[in-house]
Amino acid sequence: MVDIGCGSGRFLIWHAKNSGKSQNYLGLEIRQKLVERAQFWVNELELMYVYFMFANATMSFEKIISSYPGPLSLVSILCPDPHFKKRHHKRRVLQQPLVDSIINNLCLGGQVYQFHSPSFVFLISKAWTRYFQML
Numbered sequence: 001m002v003d004i005g006c007g008s009g010r011f012l013i014w015h016a017k018n019s020g021k022s023q024n025y026l027g028l029e030i031r032q033k034l035v036e037r038a039q040f041w042v043n044e045l046e047l048m049y050v051y052f053m054f055a056n057a058t059m060s061f062e063k064i065i066s067s068y069p070g071p072l073s074l075v076s077i078l079c080p081d082p083h084f085k086k087r088h089h090k091r092r093v094l095q096q097p098l099v100d101s102i103i104n105n106l107c108l109g110g111q112v113y114q115f116h117s118p119s120f121v122f123l124i125s126k127a128w129t130r131y132f133q134m135l
């Protein structure tokens with residue numbers, strides 16, 4: 001599982017502890033301080049299958065995930081974009097190349113969890129449209 005823009009990492013740690021699945025969990029976050037703190041927590045909790053990485057997910061997701069030998073079964077993207085004004089669109093995390101890369105790397109039956117503010121849902125839906133049409 002990969003959590004994009006994982007922030008403090010609380011969701012990923014909670015999910016890893018409660019999902020009951022033995023799989024690897026990776027949090028990608030662009031703010032290094034948050035990554036260091038989340039990694040400190042997983043070390044304290046001895047959750048050896050949870051890892052946090054300092055990365056710009058928009059730019060590096062494909063490279064990171066394509067080098068992972070296991071299947072990608074779940075991607076979560078929770079409140080990634082507070083910028084809903086048009087002039088901020090270029091700063092959005094969820095851009096078309098990232099959506100394409102998620103779809104191309106998900107295993108058969110893989111899932112995407114998304115949570116966005118209502119004002120953002122239309123914009124985000126546009127990025128997924130081509131895949132909805134394929135269903």
Ligand SMILES: C[S@@+](CC[C@H](N)C(=O)[O-])C[C@H]1O[C@@H](n2cnc3c(N)ncnc32)[C@H](O)[C@@H]1O
Binds near residue numbers: 008028029058093
């Ligand atoms: C609104 S916060 C949500 C944090 C977390 N997902 C949650 O639900 O609590 C958005 C997070 O995405 C991170 N972020 C923004 N752009 C990013 C990018 N290109 N790559 C990785 N993380 C990014 C921000 O630093 C921030 O921690």
